[in-house]
Amino acid sequence: MTTYISELDVSLNAAEEQMLQSDGFNKINELDLKQRGFNKINVNLNEGAGGYDIYLWYKNGPLAITKVQVSFNYEMTVGLTKAGYTKIEKDLNAGAGGSYLYIWFLKGSGEFDTPIVDIGVTTDATNEAEKFASGWQRLACDLNRNTEGNCIHVWLKREEQTYICDVIATDSYGSDSDYFQKGYIRVDENTNRGAGGAYVFIWYRQTTDPEKALKDLQVSITDSQHQEYQKQDYQRVVVDLNQGTGGNQVFLWYKKRSNPIKAIALLLNQDVVKEYQEAGINVILRNLNVGNKGSVEHLCVYQ
DSSP states (O other), rough: OOOOEEEEEOOOOOOHHHHHHHHHHOOOHHHHHHHOOOOOEOOOTTTTTOOOOOEEEEEESOOOOOOOEEEHHHHHHHHHHHHTTTEEEOOHHHTTTSSOOEEEEOOOOSSOOOOOEEHHHHHHHHHHHHHHHHTOOOOOOOOTTTSSOOOEEEEEEESSHHHHHEEEEEEESHHHHEEEEEOEEEEOOOOOTTOOSOOOEEEEEEOOOOOGGEEEEEEEOOOHHHHHHHHHEEEOOSOOOOTTSSSSSOEEEEEOOOSSSOOEEEOOOOOGGGHHHHHOEEESSSSTTTTTTOOOOOOEEOO
């Protein structure tokens, strides 16, 4: 019988456990998790940040987790809750002073749900390109977000090769639950990070059918590029990725033709652009925050 990643949990250090106990939570420590059949990913999710030693645990079973998301503010949680996601009630930045980060997961069974068969964590951005090239998918949110620690990302491996079949963007939270329920995955990092303006997120859906996949994805950051993609019959994602920042208008454009897209990601660590490119990942070198003072962000496409 095929087994999948079926449960996720997080262990905290003694100080965090005592705090949770005082708030009425049942204590979950490493021994408890081992006795319940969980496997520990031996990577501290607060590596380099000076916070508590926090570890992600997983359990194999017949009912697959198909979606994993991260929230770093309250507004991001509302749609996840309405869509039936399970929240792990442990702040992944506990003791480190960064954003309040939580992991959420869903056991879906729809057209856009593909079982997750493996899960991992990286603490060094230099290892990311290799994982992309070997079929892993990265959660966009750095689990040390707004701390000075290592860049830490969770990675997922699915039962079958998946492809990006739909892409959208949002500049508000009102439709989040609808998109989650329709099978979309939110890229959990704001394309306006550090720039002010609206919280803008890219979303996508996955398929196992390469014939339904997007085959090209581009970014326009100038009027001339906008006109160029229109003339080439690209489809535009209507939300400006720079909404409300005062910077250039930035849009996503896509086509459906040969060479299907397997994964997309946002890249904020500019030190690893070359390694991504050498691994065959297309880093679109057009800053999504062009014209404002936000973080330099590039869209990556793996085909």
